Amino acid sequence: MVNIGNLWQYLALQSPLQSMSGDHLNHTHTKMAVTAYALPTLAFAYDALEPHISAQIMELHHGKHHQAYVTNLNKALASHATAAAAHDIAGQIALQQTIKFNGGGHINHSLFWKNLAPAGSDDARPDAAAGLVAAIEKTWESLDGFKRAFSAALLGIQGSGWGWLVRDGDPGGGGGLRIVTTKDQDPVVGGDVPVFAVDMWEHAYYLQYLNGKAAYVENIWNVVNWKTAGERYLGTSKGRVKPETR
Ligand SMILES: [Fe+2]
Secondary structure: OOOHHHHHHHHHHHOOOOOOOOHHHEEOOEEOOOOOEOOOOOOOOOOOOOOOOOHHHHHHHHHHHHHHHHHHHHHHHHHHHHHHHOOOHHHHHHOHHHHHHHHHHHHHHHHHHHOEOOOOOHHHOHHHHHHHHHHHHHHHOOHHHHHHHHHHHHHOOOOOEEEEEEEEOOOOOOOOEEEEEEEOOOOOOOOEEEEEEEEOOHHHOHHHHOOOHHHHHHHHHHHEOHHHHHHHHHOOOOOOOOOOEO
C-alpha cells in the first residue's frame, strides 16, 4: 500500500526546508536544501509505562532504534540531494528504499510515542475519546469487539510490521474506520488517516515479553493514549505526526 512517491511528497511537505545548502550541493542553476530531522522528545519518562512496557525497552526503542532511523534518514536525504544536484537519476533511485525504510521508521515511531500514555492516566481512558469510541462501537459492535479484531490483526503480522486503526480521509469516503497492517517500516500513506498504531517489531517487546507476543498485545491496551487517538479521529489533531527538525 506504500507508494514511495507519496512518502517522498509527505516528507517534503511536513516541514519547511532548512538551509543546509552549500557549494557542494550547487550544480549549475540548482540550489538544493536538505531537511534534517531530529528525535522527538517523549511526553513521559522512560519508566512511565511500566509495568506494561519496561523502561529498558523504552530507552532502547526511543533512544537507539528510533534515533537510528533519524540518523539514517538524514544521511540518505543528504545523499539524495547531492545526487539530485548532480542530475544523477540512478543515484536517486538507488536511495529510495533507504529513504522509505528510515523515513517510515521515523514517522511511524513519532506517531507511536504519541499513541502511548501512562496506565491509569486520564488520557489512557477510552472515555477521553467519546466520539472515536462511538464510531468504533458502530463498526465493531463494542469496544471489546474492536480490541479482539485489532489484536488478531496484530498477531497475524508475519515478521516485523505495524497494526493501524485508520480513518478514511478521502473526500466523500465516508470517514469509516478500518484496521490495516503494514510490513517493516511501511507507513500509512494516501487517503487513510492513522488514528493509532501499534509497533509489532520484536524490539518493541522482546526484552520484556520474550516470545510472549500475545501478552504484549494484551497489555498494550493499558497504555493507549485514547485522548490523542480521539483527536486524530476528529481531525482536531493532524492525523500524521509532523517530524521534528533540528
Ligand atoms: Fe519500533
